Amino acid sequence: MSSSTPASATDGAALSAGSAAAATLRLPQMRRRGFFRRQPTMVAGLACLALILLAALAAPYLGTVDPSSLRPIARLREPGREFWFGADQYGRDIYSRTLYGGRISLLVGVVVGVASLAFGILIGLVTGYYRRLDRVVMRIMDGLMAIPAILLALALMALLKASVRNVIIALVIPEIPRVVRVVRASVLSLREQTMVEAARALGAETPRILRVYILPALVAPLIVQGTYICASAMLFEAYLSFLGAGTPPNIPSWGNIMAEGRAYVQRAFWIILFPGAFLAATVLAVNLVGDGLRDLLKVK
């Protein structure tokens, strides 16, 4: 996004072996100033993300009430002093539900990101290195990628029981092939390099080659990809819940709260407005961090 001077590559360089010494020399200088000026949007994203994370974790101490407590008398109450973000059709406090709902969205985002990377790395490393497996596995991955992610997740949710764990499973499966592709592409190009050839000539076994020479080079692109997966997983969780095939209704999540408010768009728009704004802000923040990391780590 912003200019990419050689110095901004320090973090990326630190991750790949070779230039580690040069990186430690430049690192303090980068920390002192410049970082904010070079990556203003990333800093903004990180700050926003930290605030939302804090709000979700510290929800009980931020003036919230029990997010499931019903108060029929406050039905569809407008946002005001008592109900900061208004109340829904059962008189539940939208502010409390939004803060607690953030926990589910963030949890789903992070777990889906990490799990997709873990499975993707495993499959990608193995298939990239063993030619025989490669053809079969990649055909399967191509086929899986031809199915739009939301449809695949929806179909999986139709068979699995509604629970946070199953939402995570349904979102991880469509993401795995995308990670496998990135990993495999890197493995295919890295395995031809002289250092790998030399290691093999010295008698290094395949697991060691994968661990020592190939995995470290994958760290930077995968961190970036993981960030984007995390962002889209939070959106997809909301889509699934909104369509009635996601997080069960008794657990507030941003998608759920909005799904319940859809019948009241005309009378109580706040039920949709506030959780949606939080979701949009969170996803935007994660995407900004992803873009910043991509610049910083010089991916692609």
Add this chain to the structure above:
Amino acid sequence: MLPLILQRIVATIPVMGVVALTVFALLHLTPGDPAEIIAGDYATPQDIAKIRAGLGLDKPLLTQAGIWLGNVLRGDLGTSIYSGLPVTTLIGQRMGPTVALTVLAVLISVLLAVPLGVLAAWRQGSWIDRTIMIFSVSGFSMPVFWLGFLLVWVFSIRLGALPVQGYQPLADGPWQFLRHLILPAATLSLIYMALIARMTRASMLGVLGEDFVRTAFAKGLSPRNVLLGHALKAASLPVVTIIGVGFALLIGGAVVTESVFALPGIGRLTVDAIVRRDYPVIQGVILIISGVYVLLNLCIDVLYVVLDPRIRY
């Protein structure tokens, strides 16, 4: 050129085969008895047995896979458990609104996003570039249905200018058709626009540094002429690719958008089928949409070979 095109066509066969098998496996590899899941919580043992026999679930797995593939090849996607109608008929009935919505959304996004991307690349680093890029990253961070409700709230509820929801076929007059479709299409196009604008900018930046662009500027051509006539032409292939790849996102967005605006399209069909656990319909929709997606990308691949004689696979 022809062998290359044939090669691309042949390459899609295994992909579609895997899609068909995945769709088949969806029902069979999940834990539990599919007949029981489809029948729901209040089904009698007779209901379950009926569903099991109706879907052929009592036969061995390999036989079932064979029957399923054979039927798919003959264009038979089974019958809906809920309505008793053939799945192909149901999909045919619901095709109209979805096609109208996606085509309109693609038109809006390409027409707006490509010029924005070109502008951002040309004025790289300026406030115009920054604004367009912030708009772009916000675009694909926005929950589709939330944006849809915001638009409904502003244009339909506050201003009363457009209908809240519903669909009018084109046959009933283009004005009503557009009035009902403009908000859904605007909602849906935002993500796609963001994606295309970003790719156009990146691709143009790569091209703008090249010699032929400098030459074109040097010989006094207007910036418009150079950007649109020379640079964009050279930068168009990645943009066309992202339009094809982004179709998957678009169709996912369409499912959500149709739900917000109560459009009777494929998305609604899918969501209703999921609520009713009408699995033959879910399988049929996934198969058809993935087929369209693969076909679209095949067309783009073929287009490449025709457009750019340098490409050799």
